[in-house]
Amino acid sequence: MPSQVPDAPIIRIRDLHKRYGALEVLKGVSLDVSRGEVVVIIGPSGTGKSTLLRCVNQLTRPDSGQVWLDAEEVTAPECNINAVRAEVGMVFQDFNLFNHLTALRNVAVGPMKVKRLPREEAYELAREELARVGLAEKANSYPGQLSGGQKQRVAIARALAMKPKVMLFDEPTSALDPELIGEVLDVMKQLAKEHMTMLVVTHEMGFAREVASRIIFMEGGYIVEEGPPAQLFYAAKQPRTAEFLGKIADLYGEEQAVGG
Amino acid sequence: MTGLAEFWQMIWPSLGNGLVITLKLSVGALLIGFLIGLPTALLRVYGTKGMRAIATAYVDVIRGTPQLVQLFFIYYGLADTGLNATLVSLGLPHGLLVLQPMTAAYAALGINSGAYQAEYFRGAIQAIGGGQMTAARALGMTRLQSIAHIVLPQALRLAIAPWSNEAAYMVKYTSIVSLIAVSDLFGEARRIMSRHYNQMVMLPFVGLMYLAIVLLITWGMHHVEQRTKIPGLEIETQRT
Numbered sequence: 001m002p003s004q005v006p007d008a009p010i011i012r013i014r015d016l017h018k019r020y021g022a023l024e025v026l027k028g029v030s031l032d033v034s035r036g037e038v039v040v041i042i043g044p045s046g047t048g049k050s051t052l053l054r055c056v057n058q059l060t061r062p063d064s065g066q067v068w069l070d071a072e073e074v075t076a077p078e079c080n081i082n083a084v085r086a087e088v089g090m091v092f093q094d095f096n097l098f099n100h101l102t103a104l105r106n107v108a109v110g111p112m113k114v115k116r117l118p119r120e121e122a123y124e125l126a127r128e129e130l131a132r133v134g135l136a137e138k139a140n141s142y143p144g145q146l147s148g149g150q151k152q153r154v155a156i157a158r159a160l161a162m163k164p165k166v167m168l169f170d171e172p173t174s175a176l177d178p179e180l181i182g183e184v185l186d187v188m189k190q191l192a193k194e195h196m197t198m199l200v201v202t203h204e205m206g207f208a209r210e211v212a213s214r215i216i217f218m219e220g221g222y223i224v225e226e227g228p229p230a231q232l233f234y235a236a237k238q239p240r241t242a243e244f245l246g247k248i249a250d251l252y253g254e255e256q257a258v259g260g
Numbered sequence: 261m262t263g264l265a266e267f268w269q270m271i272w273p274s275l276g277n278g279l280v281i282t283l284k285l286s287v288g289a290l291l292i293g294f295l296i297g298l299p300t301a302l303l304r305v306y307g308t309k310g311m312r313a314i315a316t317a318y319v320d321v322i323r324g325t326p327q328l329v330q331l332f333f334i335y336y337g338l339a340d341t342g343l344n345a346t347l348v349s350l351g352l353p354h355g356l357l358v359l360q361p362m363t364a365a366y367a368a369l370g371i372n373s374g375a376y377q378a379e380y381f382r383g384a385i386q387a388i389g390g391g392q393m394t395a396a397r398a399l400g401m402t403r404l405q406s407i408a409h410i411v412l413p414q415a416l417r418l419a420i421a422p423w424s425n426e427a428a429y430m431v432k433y434t435s436i437v438s439l440i441a442v443s444d445l446f447g448e449a450r451r452i453m454s455r456h457y458n459q460m461v462m463l464p465f466v467g468l469m470y471l472a473i474v475l476l477i478t479w480g481m482h483h484v485e486q487r488t489k490i491p492g493l494e495i496e497t498q499r500t
């Protein structure tokens with residue numbers, strides 16, 4: 001059993017293809033993610049990073065290729081996708097909190113409806129998860145009463161309450177005001193420290209350099225280069241990688257991209 | 261102008277009976293419309309291609325034809341002797357589609373309202389947006405769970421304002437049933453007018469009665485809307 005081997009990848013992606021009309025956004029992507037790894041995917045917009053992430057929990061169905069979560073092939077037609085999704089946390093760029101529910105119920109609704117946890121147990125769990133992201137005192141606030149950073153932290157707590165095997169982050173700070181980005185990144189760093197397996201699409205190069213076990217540079221539907229942060233930032237093998245990271249450095253300031 | 265006591269004697273109890281019929285028809289047809297409209301809206305948003313086509317056709321036909329034509333079709337059209345002979349030859353009970361005036365009234369008003377309510381609910385469902393649905397599915401909820409627990413509670417709240425319009429329209433449009441001999445508020449008023457030739461008194465008077473009901477509904481629905489307000493949400497909408 002591959003899942004019994006400690007070093008077996010928790011996510012295996014093989015030769016993924018996805019086309020939207022004339023545009024092929026994934027042109028054969030393969031990737032393994034090990035347990036406890038933080039893999040950061042970077043690259044220009046529209047190069048299939050988000051699509052790749054959404055193929056892992058099948059919010060997007062690939063045209064061909066396979067994805068496994070542990071020993072389960074999630075791309076198999078007989079796969080119970082709702083059961084798989086319950087084990088894969090996802091955090092979105094624009095939070096997507098449930099606007100009619102308090103923070104507490106946003107976090108509790110998954111365990112209650114999907115895992116059939118009794119209400120009190122689910123609320124207890126939700127309080128723990130909210131405390132974990134530093135929002136215990138906001139349990140009774142509605143999303144409309146929270147700042148962007150707080151919303152995203154509630155969204156992370158909502159995903160964590162399902163006790164996921166892996167967490168997918170789809171540009172979690174891109175919709176945030178600059179001064180609110182830090183609080184979300186801090187929560188993500190904390191998760192990384194707790195050895196949560198994370199697959200993160202982001203433009204936050206500081207986060208990538210500090211936290212990533214591995215960085216994937218994607219462009220034009222392919223993985224152009226992958227490796228530890230030191231390699232991509234200081235010794236990129238592909239000229240495109242160096243060029244892209246150079247541009248990011250120009251945009252966001254030298255110290256964020258390569259310095260510090 | 262006759263005295264107040266005489267006027268009262270002239271309108272009571274017939275206008276009272278008419279009022280009861282009008283209210284019954286309004287509530288009943290709105291309820292039928294709700295039971296048709298909500299599923300129709302869900303089919304239009306989430307249904308398969310075929311289901312969407314059927315739901316859309318229903319909404320288009322009903323909204324595109326006069327309500328009076330619909331009422332007459334259901335009351336007079338369905339009573340057609342040839343049609344009913346065919347039904348009997350198919351083994352169905354005699355007179356199945358020959359409806360009582362009240363039955364035809366409920367059916368016509370309800371089916372009509374269903375099409376309009378479907379549009380209100382569809383707008384509300386679409387206003388909630390796909391992001392929350394995606395988030396619910398990402399948690400592992402089924403499509404049905406996501407609709408029931410995430411989309412509908414918000415969509416129904418959003419639909420309160422347009423729905424109260426529909427309720428106000430309904431109260432007024434029930435008056436067409438007097439044309440198929442239902443003794444609703446307007447039907448009773450017409451009978452009084454034909455007897456006393458006092459249309460300059462009766463028409464404003466029943467008009468005011470309709471107005472009073474409509475204002476009462478608007479006021480009531482406004483309260484429902486206030487009480488179901490989601491804290492912080494209106495600020496949110498203004499911001500984005």
